[in-house]
Amino acid sequence: MNLTAEQIQENWNEFLSNIETHISDPRRQALLDFYKTNEERFVLMPAAHTTKFHNCFPGGYVEHVNRVVRCALAQCDLWESMGCDMTTFTKEELVFAAINHDLGKVGDSSNNLYIPSQDDWRKRNLGELYTFNGEVGFMTIPDRSLFLLQEAGIRYTLNEMLAIRTHDGLYDEANKPYLISRIPESKPKSAIVYILHQADLMAAVIETQRGKEDAPKSKNFKMEKKASSPVTHQQKAKNKALGNVKSEGLKNVMDNFFND
DSSP, X not given: OOOOHHHHHHHHHHHHHHHHHHOOTTHXXXXXXXXXXXXXXXXXXXXXXXXXXXXXXXXHHHHXXXXXXXXXXXXXXXXXXXXXXXXXXXXXXXXXXXXXXXXXXXBSXXXXXXXXXXXXXHHHHHOXXXXXXXXXXXXXXXXXXXXXXXXXXXXXXXXXXXXHHTTTGGGSGGGHHHHOOSSGGGSOSSXXXXXXXXXXXXXXXHHHHHHHHHSOOOTTHHHHHHHSOHHHHHHHHHHHHHTTOOOHHHHHHHHHHHHO
8 A cells, every 4th residue: 555645644644643643742843853853764664574464565554553542542441331431541641652652663863664675576576665773772662652751751651661662562572461450459450551462453454454455456466566577566666656746855765765
């Protein structure tokens, strides 16, 4: 899947609007400064390095985060309607955690974690459109998300930390001490951890289903791809993504991306 330049710009506007709407000062301005300073890195980020996962395309990260925010707010309403105690966290905490839950996917302060792959075989046969940047030291995505926030001087609450840290739920073995307990004292004291996990899971499932629907249906797909020139595919993707772009700044950023 490829987004047009206008779709990418609309998603970025929604991303910033979520900060403006739901986060209070002084963190609102700190978050806006952080994301606007790194705008060129975030607007074209994929949400994954391979098409086997959700939103592996330019602009996929921001689109995913926006969907998680919407799903989190909808899940919040659902939990409240079912009688959940909503006094243990605030809506700002939930949205803050949703906005920043995958922040670590950007990489470190100066290097992108995902860089366009130059290996045509892996792109064609494994769907690995991006590769991991060896210049970025290893950290789990939740840990790097929290590290980048504190590095930027952006404070977060215990609820936000736990929600970001455990947003992958029990799919991540490291979350077992937080989510599996045999004594009441160590059980999560707020539903925020469950709500964010369910929102992230919902968004990922929807995006994965959409990715399958967008995939070519031809039985001879592999044969067709082998017969095609990688340059032709790249040019088609570039033309579709640029679309009827009006913003010269964004057009230049995207043009450089496809020329790398």
